[in-house]
Amino acid sequence: MxxxxxxxxxxxxxxxxxxxxxxxxxxxxxxxxxxxxxxxAAAEPPWRHAPPRRVAYVVPPCRRLARTVADTDIDAGGEPLDLLVWDAPNIDMTLSNVIGARPSPASRPRFDAIGRWFVAAAGDHDVEASVFTNVVPANTAQIRGWIEAIRSFGYAVFAKPKHGPDDDIDEDMLDHIAGRASGGRLTRLVVASGDGHNFRKPLEALARAGTEVVVLSFAEVAGYAQESDVLSFVDLEDVPGAFTAPLDRIRLDALPPEGAWLRPVRDLRALLG
Structure with missing residues (x-):
């Protein structure tokens, strides 16, 4: 309804x-x-009149060490230059081969004694010493104290991360030497390395151009320097005070009249693999 x-x-x-x-x-x-x-009137954003913030860029430690020498204007005029370049990975490896064991703090070279020897021979020349090393990212805490100790002696340190076999420092060392030589002041170069494969030709070329070149290494591994007509050679153990105790080694260039035994550096059974 x-x-x-x-x-x-x-x-x-x-x-x-x-x-x-x-x-x-x-x-x-x-x-x-x-x-x-x-x-x-439209309200202005609060940041319009706020003072600008300064953002600090922190240079990574390795990069700071790498730039220590590069930022120094050492080639701009002045006295002749004596340069020491230290190949830390090579010296450590060859020292292990020479003594047949892993180097201990007592068997490692003393950088303060080597620095005194280097400076004493330089006379009134300007002097510069640089240590080149690799840093394994997992071992930064272990190597930090060693790097700081070297720097306290007056050495600059070039540190490069080691991620693989291609991260060597040989090219960095050669670039550094070439840069110092290009300034026209380099009169004496001391290279602490037994790596003749990478260093023999460029060092001999520099020596023929008039620079005194000294190879600082061990006689057992630096045959390239001892055989060269233009390079000088100094055994590390001959540097006064470089080692706190004589190294456990037999030098072929300093054999006793009665002869000496050279013990094996590995077990014979290791040949069976």
């Missing part, structure tokens, strides 16, 4: 659905007038 809507004479609406209900008359809502806000 559909609802019936009746409109009264008064204009009120009424509806009937199971009874009669009277609806309230509709009243239109009053119009609300909102006040317009005065336009204000």
């Amino acid at each position: 559909s609802p019936t809507v009746r409109v009264s004479s008064a204009g009120a609406n009424s509806a009937r659905w199971r009874g009669t209900a009277t609806a309230r008359p509709y009243v239109a809502p009053a119009t609300v007038r909102r006040r317009r806000r005065r336009p204000t």
Whole structure:
């Protein structure tokens, strides 16, 4: 059944659905007038007037060591230069071969004694000594003290991370030597390395050009320097005070009159593999 809507004479609406209900008359809502806000200047971001922040760039330790020598303007005029370059990985390896064991603190060379020997022979020349080494990332804590001790003696240190067999420092050493030689002041060069494969030709070329070149190593491994007509050779053990005690080695260039035994450096059964 559909609802019936009746409109009264008064204009009120009424509806009937199971009874009669009277609806309230509709009243239109009053119009609300909102006040317009005065336009204000846009607020500036807080960073506009904030003082600029200074961001400090921290140079990694290895890079700082690598730039120690590069940032020094040592070739700009002045006295003749004597340069010492130390190949730490090679000296450590050849020392192990010479004594047939891993070097201990007592059998390692003393850099202070080597520095005194080097400076004493330089006279009034300018002197510079640099140690080149590799750093295995897992062993940085062990090598840090050694590096700081060397620096305290007056040596600059070039440290290069060792991730694989191609991360050698030979090219870095040769580049450093070439850079010092290009300044026209290099008169004496001491290279502590037994690596004749990489150093013989460039060192001999430098010697023929007029620079005194001395190879500082061990007689057992530095045959290239002893055979050369233009290179000088000094055995590390002949440097006064370089070792706190004589090394456990037999030198073929200093054999006793009665002869000497040279013991094997490995067990014979190791040949069976």
